[in-house]
Amino acid sequence: MAATIALWQWYVVAYKVPHYILPGPDRVVDALVRDWPLLWPALLVTLQITLGALVVATIGGVGLAVLFAQSKWVEMSFFPYAVILQVTPVIVIAPLIFIYVPSKIIGLLICAWIVAFFPILSNTTLGLNSADHNLRNLFQLYGATRWQTLRYLRLPAALPYFLGGLRIAGGLSLIGAIVAEFVAGTGGVGSGLAFKILEASYRLNIPRMFAAILLISLTGIIIFAVLSLVTHLLLRNWHESAVKRDG
Template sequence: MSATEPGEYLPTRSSSGRDIILPAVVLGGGLIAWEAVVRIGAIPAYVLPAPSLIAQTLVKDRDILFPSLVVTLTITFQALFWATLCAIALALAIAQSKWLERALMPFAIVLQVTPIIAIAPLLLVYLAPQEAVLVCAFLVAFFPILSNTSLGLASVDHALLDLFDLYRASPWQRLAYLRAPAALPQFFTGLRIGGGLALIGAIVAELAAGAAGQGAGLAFRITEAGYRLDIPRMFAALALISLTGVLIYAALALLSHLCLRRWHESARERGE
């Protein structure tokens, strides 16, 4: 630190090795133990399939599973996209007017606290299964993005607001140069939560809808495989869902890191 001029960027010590290798070792160890237990105990595949069999099933059933993955992913991303758009719009509106906040927040909270699994059958009465699934995923993703973005927009340093008052900033300038960038960290927190919930919402709604045929998502594949006692395929579909969730989270975390790494504490390592 001492040999470097202030203001110069210091190369950051890479921690990716430690962060990736350790969990990978744990995961690998777990899979090996699982495989060993199944083989040594001669547990039948319809009770607990070995990881190797699940992997084989993933390959064998790819023509069934991967189109379903595409369906689930499409719904998840559509829901996340619309939830983000609507949440930002509403958060901005609420930030402009306390009246609007008082009028709308209770409904947003009611929607949030009502379990989605209880809403799904009702939505299926009024909407086609595909639409109902999309609406469910939208509803669960919407609230965390809304509440976090609202919080971010509201919690701007008061002295900075004074500064903008002093120079008679217009509401638009205040939003563009102060509130929006200040709200970015909380917005990304909401987006990460919303991304995970959109997938959960899509899966739950699919389970409730039981949509079959061309538009069947991964959740339907799990139910279907359960009826057929095809336990390896249940695990394979589950593995795909988990992987999807992890990838969504990782993608949003990366996006957040890229946008915030220059200045926000959350995206920096201590001592940097």
């Protein structure tokens, strides 16, 4: 990473690249510091949409996956709709969402939710269906209820799958929020980082564009790191993917 940044700086200086074409790292950092009062509120708006969509996707995805696990007919009936949402590009349906939904914030939230929802649903459903069938038979032999089997066997078995889907959905919710902001294209006090990028491009303020992109990348890295830490803390004492191995 350090070598890449150094090469970037050397290229800009050696070939005298205009800053409105490709700013050097020093100009990007300077723009980040100088425009921080402008970028920080926009970052909070984008982060609010991202985390809101992730929470809604988690609740809806896990709840629907549990429902799927209880009834194969329900899964066969409704899972195709989830697939349709996943394979339809959000940038195609976002304009319709903003037409039918009067609130811009809710429209952005729906767009980000659509992108983040499927990984949680599919991974959790797979995890719930991956519980050892021998253990299922044992639970049945001892007269466990469907709720007890779900709570003590299927949910713990699905936890690693769910956490894997959650890490994917964390990045996708950020991508969905940014794409939705681009489509919405509305500025003002409540605008996010995507609009700041558009605004900077119209003004040929390329250093500010790079600064906003840097903030988006750092936000995605932090979300992934936090969710990875949560995964490690929840699985470190019992699951093979997180247990420390000798040697």
